[in-house]
Amino acid sequence: QQQVRQSPQSLTVWEGETAILNCSYEDSTFDYFPWYWQFPRESPALLIAIRPVSNKKEDGRFTIFFNKREKKLSLHITDSQPGDSATYFCAASGSSGSWQLIFGSGTQLTVMP
Amino acid sequence: GGIITQTPKFLIGQEGQKLTLKCQQNFNHDTMYWYRQDSGKGLRLIYYSITENDLQKGDLSEGYDASREKKSSFSLTVTSAQKNEMAVFLCASSISTANSDYTFGSGTRLLVI
Numbered sequence: 001q002q003q004v005r006q007s008p009q010s011l012t013v014w015e016g017e018t019a020i021l022n023c024s025y026e027d028s029t030f031d032y033f034p035w036y037w038q039f040p041r042e043s044p045a046l047l048i049a050i051r052p053v054s055n056k057k058e059d060g061r062f063t064i065f066f067n068k069r070e071k072k073l074s075l076h077i078t079d080s081q082p083g084d085s086a087t088y089f090c091a092a093s094g095s096s097g098s099w100q101l102i103f104g105s106g107t108q109l110t111v112m113p
Numbered sequence: 114g115g116i117i118t119q120t121p122k123f124l125i126g127q128e129g130q131k132l133t134l135k136c137q138q139n140f141n142h143d144t145m146y147w148y149r150q151d152s153g154k155g156l157r158l159i160y161y162s163i164t165e166n167d168l169q170k171g172d173l174s175e176g177y178d179a180s181r182e183k184k185s186s187f188s189l190t191v192t193s194a195q196k197n198e199m200a201v202f203l204c205a206s207s208i209s210t211a212n213s214d215y216t217f218g219s220g221t222r223l224l225v226i
Contacts, residue, residue, distance in 0.1 A: 043217035
């Protein structure tokens with residue numbers, strides 16, 4: 001049973017558009033949600049993260065929207081650039097129980113110029 | 114800045130062979146992890162270690178052994194390589210169990226023939 005689910009599996013947008021990547025989770029004790037991005041032939045790197053004390057976290061063109069009631073979050077990338085093309089992983093962990101990060105299966109984003 | 118070094122970068126093994134992957138970090142991080150990445154399946158936790166000489170099984174530990182003899186190093190052994198197996202093994206570290214921000218190594222790409 002997947003505890004962290006991501007959709008879509010792949011997404012293509014045009015340069016300048018907003019890309020929306022979705023994530024949902026099962027365990028209501030999860031209290032930390034980082035997003036990692038991974039470029040081809042490189043290792044994942046931390047992009048942005050949110051804790052449920054807030055429902056929005058913004059860092060430049062990247063924004064996480066969080067809905068605790070529905071156990072869903074999304075990553076919005078505004079003014080998408082070809083350099084944003086990567087695989088994006090949603091992850092989750094909890095301060096009690098599963099403190100290790102559990103990763104979703106990823107969304108492969110392609111930004112067309 | 115610190116770095117996580119994984120060796121070897123590429124590993125070709127034969128069916129039934131015992132294979133060892135190594136990971137070294139100079140962040141002085143307490144906690145280290147081994148993840149397996151298969152195409153379309155995200156990252157799955159094999160083993161983790163909270164501190165030197167500690168070992169904890171992840172969801173994918175069957176068929177693997179691990180060793181954390183020093184704080185800075187964490188080794189993973191594939192006990193019996195499976196024919197046609199192909200995956201990337203990622204080592205990561207974090208300051209402690211209370212901090213879920215991981216830094217990943219560049220990975221070991223395994224192919225079993």
